[in-house]
Amino acid sequence: MSDLSYKVIVGLEIHVQLATRTKMFCGCALSFGEEANSRVCPVCLGMPGSLPVMNKQAVEYAMLAALALHCEVASFTKWDRKSYYYPDLPKNYQISQYDLPLGSGGYIEIPLEGGRTKRIRLIRAHLEEDAGKNLHTAGSFSQVDLNRAGTPLLEIVTEPDMNSAAEVRALAVELQRIVRYLGVSEADMQKGHMRFEPNINLLIERAGLQFRTPIVEVKNLNSFRALERSVAYETQRQLDVFLETGITMQMGNKSTRGWNDADETTVLQREKEEAHDYRYFPDPDLVPVTTTPEWLDEIRSRLCELPVARQMRYVGEYGLSDYDAGVLTAERATAEFFEQTVVAGADPKRVCNLLTQAGLKLANERGCDMSALGIAPAAVANLAQMADAGTVSATAASTILQAMTETGKAPELLAEEMNLVQTSDAGELERIVDQVLAENVQAVEDVVSGGKKSKKARGFLLGQVIQKTKGQANPKVVSEILDRKLS
Numbered sequence: 001m002s003d004l005s006y007k008v009i010v011g012l013e014i015h016v017q018l019a020t021r022t023k024m025f026c027g028c029a030l031s032f033g034e035e036a037n038s039r040v041c042p043v044c045l046g047m048p049g050s051l052p053v054m055n056k057q058a059v060e061y062a063m064l065a066a067l068a069l070h071c072e073v074a075s076f077t078k079w080d081r082k083s084y085y086y087p088d089l090p091k092n093y094q095i096s097q098y099d100l101p102l103g104s105g106g107y108i109e110i111p112l113e114g115g116r117t118k119r120i121r122l123i124r125a126h127l128e129e130d131a132g133k134n135l136h137t138a139g140s141f142s143q144v145d146l147n148r149a150g151t152p153l154l155e156i157v158t159e160p161d162m163n164s165a166a167e168v169r170a171l172a173v174e175l176q177r178i179v180r181y182l183g184v185s186e187a188d189m190q191k192g193h194m195r196f197e198p199n200i201n202l203l204i205e206r207a208g209l210q211f212r213t214p215i216v217e218v219k220n221l222n223s224f225r226a227l228e229r230s231v232a233y234e235t236q237r238q239l240d241v242f243l244e245t246g247i248t249m250q251m252g253n254k255s256t257r258g259w260n261d262a263d264e265t266t267v268l269q270r271e272k273e274e275a276h277d278y279r280y281f282p283d284p285d286l287v288p289v290t291t292t293p294e295w296l297d298e299i300r301s302r303l304c305e306l307p308v309a310r311q312m313r314y315v316g317e318y319g320l321s322d323y324d325a326g327v328l329t330a331e332r333a334t335a336e337f338f339e340q341t342v343v344a345g346a347d348p349k350r351v352c353n354l355l356t357q358a359g360l361k362l363a364n365e366r367g368c369d370m371s372a373l374g375i376a377p378a379a380v381a382n383l384a385q386m387a388d389a390g391t392v393s394a395t396a397a398s399t400i401l402q403a404m405t406e407t408g409k410a411p412e413l414l415a416e417e418m419n420l421v422q423t424s425d426a427g428e429l430e431r432i433v434d435q436v437l438a439e440n441v442q443a444v445e446d447v448v449s450g451g452k453k454s455k456k457a458r459g460f461l462l463g464q465v466i467q468k469t470k471g472q473a474n475p476k477v478v479s480e481i482l483d484r485k486l487s
C-alpha cells in the first residue's frame with residue numbers, strides 16, 4: 001500500500017444565468033420569487049403555433065463572456081432542439097446549441113497561492129434556455145412552475161484540468177468574478193444563477209501500474225461549498241472503492257450521483273451512462289446567427305481588465321498580499337475605487353488598509369458597493385495622506401472615513417471637529433514625556449536596567465504619554481523621544 005499515489009481529475013460543466021431583462025426567446029420578464037406561472041406566455045409555455053424570437057442582449061452577453069474567456073467566437077452559429085420529455089419542459093425539447101457552439105476553446109486563469117495562476121482550458125461555451133421547475137412540496141402530487149422556463153443560460157464546459165477540490169472552487173469563484181465584472185450575470189448563488197456539475201475520477205498509481213476509477217458526475221450543485229465538498233467526498237469515496245474492489249474505468253461504467261447537503265455525501269442516481277439520444281436537429285423556427293467582425297469588435301470594446309489580471313498586478317505593482325489583492329478585486333466597483341484613489345496620489349498599501357478595514361465593512365453593512373458610499377476617491381486619497389503624515393492615527397483614519405460617508409465633509413475638517421489630529425509637536429510632547437518620566441521612577445529604572453521588565457515598562461511609559469494627551473500624541477514621535485531620553 002505504501003507505493004500507492006493518486007491524483008484527482010475534475011472537469012466542470014457550469015450553467016450561468018444571463019442578466020437580461022427578458023427571457024431568451026420571448027418577452028416575459030426575468031424575475032425571481034414571483035407567483036408561480038405568472039411570468040409566462042404562449043412561447044415559453046410551448047403552445048402550438050407560437051414562434052420564438054431571439055433575445056439579442058442574451059447573444060451579446062454570451063459573446064462578451066466568450067471573448068473574456070478567450071474562446072474563439074463562431075462567425076456562424078445556430079440553434080438546435082435537444083429533445084427530451086420532462087414535466088418542466090412543455091415543448092419536449094430544449095433550445096440549445098449542438099455542433100456549432102457560440103464559443104469554442106478558451107481558458108480561465110485561476111489564482112493560486114504565492115501570486116501564481118493555473119490555466120484551466122475550456123471545451124466550449126454555448127447559449128441555451130432553462131427549463132421550468134418541478135415542485136414536490138404539495139403532498140401527494142407535484143406542481144410545475146414555468147416562470148424559469150426560457151431563461152437564457154450560458155453553458156460552459158471545461159477540460160478535466162483541475163486536480164483538487166480547492167482548484168475546482170477557485171475556478172467557480174473566478175468565473176463568478178468574471179461574469180460579474182462583465183455585467184453579464186448577477187451570479188447570485190442563492191437564486192440559482194450558477195449551477196455546477198463536476199465530472200470526477202482518480203488516476204491511481206500502484207506498483208508502477210496506472211489505474212483510472214470510473215467517472216462520476218455530480219448533478220446540479222448550487223453553492224461553492226457543495227461543489228468543493230462533493231469533490232473532496234468523491235475523491236475519498238472512489239479511493240476507498242478502488243482499494244476494496246479494484247474496479248476501474250471501462251466503457252459504460254460512468255455514473256451519476258446527487259449531493260446530499262445535510263450529511264455532505266453523494267448518492268447514486270444512475271449506475272450506467274445511458275447512450276442518450278437527444279435527437280438534436282436545427283430549430284426550424286429560428287434563424288442562424290452570423291457574428292460579423294464589426295459586431296465582434298463592438299462587443300470586444302466592452303471588455304475590461306479581468307479580475308485575475310488585476311489581482312496579480314496589485315501584488316506585483318503595489319506589493320499587496322495575495323489576500324488583500326483578492327479582496328480588492330472581488331468586485332469591480334471596489335477595484336475601480338481603489339485604483340482611482342491610488343491615482344489621486346495615495347499610497348496603495350494605506351488605501352488598501354482603509355478600504356479593507358473600514359470602507360468595505362461600511363459598504364457591506366449598507367448593502368451597496370464602494371462607489372455608492374458617497375465618498376470621492378480624491379477625498380479618501382487626502383485621508384490616506386493624512387494618515388501617512390502622522391496627522392491622524394490609522395484607527396482615527398477609519399473613524400474619519402466612516403464620518404465622511406455620513407456627513408460628506410472633508411477629512412481635514414472632520415479630524416479637527418472630532419479632535420482626532422495627532423500632536424507631533426516635538427517640543428510639547430517632550431515636556432509631557434519629562435513629566436511622565438518624573439512621575440514613574442520605578443518604570444524608568446526598569447527600562448534603563450535592561451532587564452526582563454524593560455520592554456513592558458517602556459510600553460507602560462509610552463501609554464502614559466498617549467493617555468496624558470488624550471490619545472492625540474503621535475506614537476512614533478513619542479517613541480523617538482522616549483528612546484532618546486532613556487538610552
Ligand code: ZN
Nearest residue numbers: 026028041044
Ligand atoms: Zn414567455
Ligand code: MN
Nearest residue numbers: 015096128155
Ligand atoms: Mn445544459
